[in-house]
Amino acid sequence: MNEILINVQGIGKKFCRNLKKSLWYGLCDSTKSLFGRSVDACSDILRKDEFWAIEDVSFKVRRGECLGLVGKNGAGKTTILKMLSGLILPDHGKIEMFGRVGGLIALGAGFNPLLTGRENVYVNGAILGLPRREINARMDEIVAFADIGSFMDAPVQSYSSGMSVRLGFAIAVVLVKPDILLLDEVLAVGDMGFMIKCLNAVRELANKCAVVFVSHNMQFVSSFCSEVLVLNKGKVHLHALSVAEGVDAYLRLFPIPAEASGSGGAEITKVSIHYDGESGTTDIAQGINAALDFHLLISGETMDTILNVYIMDQAQTPIICYPDVPHPLRRNANGSRAAMLRLPLGSLDLNAGHYSFVIGVAERNSNLCLKREQGLAPFQILAEVMQWGCIVRESSAEILAN
Amino acid sequence: MDPWHDLWANRELIWVLFTRDLKASFRGSLLGWVWLLLPPLSTTAIWIMLNRSHVVSFADPVVPYPLFVLTGTVIWTAFTRAALLPLQIFQASKPVFTKIKVSPAAFLAVGPLRSFFDGLIFLLLLIFLFPIFDHQPPLTVLLLPLAMIVAVALGTALAWALIPLAALYTDIQQAMPLLFSVFIYLAPVVYPLPESGWMRKIMMLNPLTSVIAAARDWSFKGGTIWWPELFAAFLLALLVCWLALFIMRLIMPHLVARMGM
Known part of the structure; x- marks a missing residue:
């Protein structure tokens, strides 16, 4: 010592x-x-x-x-x-x-x-x-x-x-x-x-x-x-x-503020991360595959909507984008359409740190924003070291020539 | 550690800071050295005019009035410079004091060095002015730097003693020039020491009086009777300087804490 x-x-x-x-x-x-x-x-x-x-x-x-x-x-x-x-x-x-x-x-x-x-x-x-x-x-x-x-x-x-x-x-x-x-x-x-x-x-x-x-x-x-x-x-x-x-x-020490905006023609609720048969996980080991569960309800007449999902880092910089997610919905008795959806996120090989989701729903033709919610389902990537880079990937090199 | 020892240990830093400020002040100015001579020359010019127009009367068959005022001003200027410079230096060095552990004494010591240096240049000018006014100074004129040292020591003592207060409040720096504009009449700078009366009593209490009187004796008469006073003034100044540095070191952390980030 x-x-x-x-x-x-x-x-x-x-x-x-x-x-x-x-x-x-x-x-x-x-x-x-x-x-x-x-x-x-x-x-x-x-x-x-x-x-x-x-x-x-x-x-x-x-x-x-x-x-x-x-x-x-x-x-x-x-x-x-x-x-x-x-x-x-x-x-x-x-x-x-x-x-x-x-x-x-x-x-x-x-x-x-x-x-x-x-x-x-x-x-x-x-x-x-x-x-x-x-x-x-x-x-x-x-x-x-x-x-x-x-x-x-x-x-x-x-x-x-x-x-x-x-x-x-x-x-x-x-x-x-x-x-x-x-x-x-x-x-x-x-x-x-x-x-x-x-x-x-x-x-x-x-x-x-x-x-x-x-x-x-x-x-x-x-x-x-x-x-x-x-x-x-x-x-x-x-x-x-x-x-x-x-x-x-x-x-x-810096909680991500949840914030919603948009015209209100859509509702996003019950957002949680699904991993290993469990929902609501907030601590995720680096590199595992997880999915995002959420309930989407579109109340207006709009038939053709576009759904975007982003993973944001602590500073609210978008790190991963899931653009134009197909979202089949069922019609309710009152005319609105809704469904509980599961979006596979792929491998979360993000650098150690805190992240959250942004989900946005817009009309495809007019691009009118029906709903944009940020700070959803905040989670944390656990790793021993914080690396330099947004994505951390394990790899090895092979010999090509001496 | 003894404050004198502290200064000695930091002699290299003091020298570097002294040359830094000296170089910078000349590089950044068009007229350079002229600025050292202008203030004392202008003061002198005013008093010569006042004397010519008989607003003030001064008659000395031996000493030409301009030289009389100049010898007074040379000492006075050295004193005021020495009293003001450390305050300015301290103010300018606050960013260093609040971030790096340095000896503030080293920074403050640049004040007397610089005022002595400026004073010497002024003295040289004075020596050149003597023949212009038909005055042949005695050999004792070579002792003038001695008077300069005592004047600088007195000014430095005043400044260093005020530094702790000036570090916290800006009042000191604002008050000093004002005080000096009054204080100059409590020393025989522009007129001779009165022979008697209350004014003489007040002036005799002023340690600077002996310095100016001695400087005049050395410039015009030869010997001086002011040695004991001169010596006492110098010792007093040294004592105050020592105490001031000692106090500074004790309370510096408190000052830094209040000077901000």
């Missing part, structure tokens, strides 16, 4: 919603700590307009491990990183850090837009605490990594936003050699080519460190992290030792 480099025990942090009060409390806290009165003594009491931005969070990270911090915006991820880097102090609990702390957090801190890229490397390097000769020694490496060509000797204000981020990242990743690495949403920088370069560099760096990784990108989280801490409103929602479980808990 590797040594513990980060030990966080029951930390809490208060923030204040009111600016004037916040500043005043800052002044009070400052004065108190000056006169040696422990701020801790009365710190568990919330003053007016204060709230716990972080409450009772604990975790340990060993060398070689990577803890993913995930949660909605405002869940307190960045606040925790700030406490870890020692920028702010917890109002409650205690943090122990062993070793040199480095972060890929504020890329390009201290850049002056009027100076050239090369000059700014020295500025940023000095702010990161590196001596000049070390920066000199690694300058070529930085230039190569940033790969912005002759712009290196142009003023930074002439850079595109991507270029300055590239330079900032290059400096940090080449110069910072920490024991504890803090990453805040910095991997999705630059174009695709640069992003891959960053991922590789960070991976190499991360192997030797204890890493705390903040991201909203679950692909990054599942490819980097060894465990996941899901935060919700400043509290630990789930501390998952399996990444898949953590990612799942994070995704569950």
Whole structure:
């Protein structure tokens, strides 16, 4: 077992919603700590307009491990990183850090837009605490990594936003050699080519460190992290030792809203997934065959209707489309037509995550929408790892030639 | 850790930041160095005009009035620059302070360096102006940088002591120029130290008085009787600076917490 480099025990942090009060409390806290009165003594009491931005969070990270911090915006991820880097102090609990702390957090801190890229490397390097000769020694490496060509000797204000981020990242990743690495949403920088370069560099760096990784990108989280801490409103929602479980808990924080629209000439009810003789399944193993059951009722005069079914991902992006599903219906006594239908979905070899159905019924000729319902029969694809890609397919390769 | 030691440990960073700001301020401007000389020259010009038109009267058979005002202004400008710059630097560096663990002292130290540097340029100009006004300064004129150092130290002490408050509230930065426009008359910048009266008493309480008086003695007379006061002012400034840095380090996390993301 590797040594513990980060030990966080029951930390809490208060923030204040009111600016004037916040500043005043800052002044009070400052004065108190000056006169040696422990701020801790009365710190568990919330003053007016204060709230716990972080409450009772604990975790340990060993060398070689990577803890993913995930949660909605405002869940307190960045606040925790700030406490870890020692920028702010917890109002409650205690943090122990062993070793040199480095972060890929504020890329390009201290850049002056009027100076050239090369000059700014020295500025940023000095702010990161590196001596000049070390920066000199690694300058070529930085230039190569940033790969912005002759712009290196142009003023930074002439850079595109991507270029300055590239330079900032290059400096940090080449110069910072920490024991504890803090990453805040910095991997999705630059174009695709640069992003891959960053991922590789960070991976190499991360192997030797204890890493705390903040991201909203679950692909990054599942490819980097060894465990996941899901935060919700400043509290630990789930501390998952399996990444898949953590990612799942994070995704569950965002329920898919059910919504219906259309002229109302059709009704879609009793929607459920049918699998292995059972209806109403919500957890589905990756790659199995399932079907969708639903009851369709068309009340109007319309004879010729078109039925479309879609599987949507968490972000409501259509992933699979079942266009123009044939739907034989029986006529009722009152003139409407209806039937319980079963639509075979085929192999659900979707990436791990949360999905739901959209069913739409329209008049074929006029394209008038009779009914469109979204957020139907939400389900979840279970898999050990979240892969890169919408569809995950097992396969093997055969030898064609040597 | 001792604040002085902290500054020494960060000497490389201080130098990098100092040269960064210096380079940037000249690259982004058409007139460059001229901006260093214009403010003190304009102040001087106003007082020369007031003197010529006898709105204020000043008669010294030995010292030409323009030089008298210039020696005062050179010290005064160094003082005010040193008192304002750290506040501006702190404000501009907030994005760094809230994201990276750095020594704020290193950033603040750029203030006195820069004001001393600007002051030296102004001093050089002064030396060139002496012969124009038919004045042959004594050798002690070479001691003027010493007065400059004390003036910068006093300004820095004032600024650093106010930083904790200025980090939270913008009032300080707004009030400073206003205060200085009044404060300038409580120091013998544009007129000599009165021989007696309550005004003299007030001015004697001002540590800057001794610095300006000494600078004038070195420019026009030779020796000065102000050594003890000069020395006391410098020690006071150092003490305040030390205390301010010490306090800064203690309360920095509280300030960062209130400065936002």
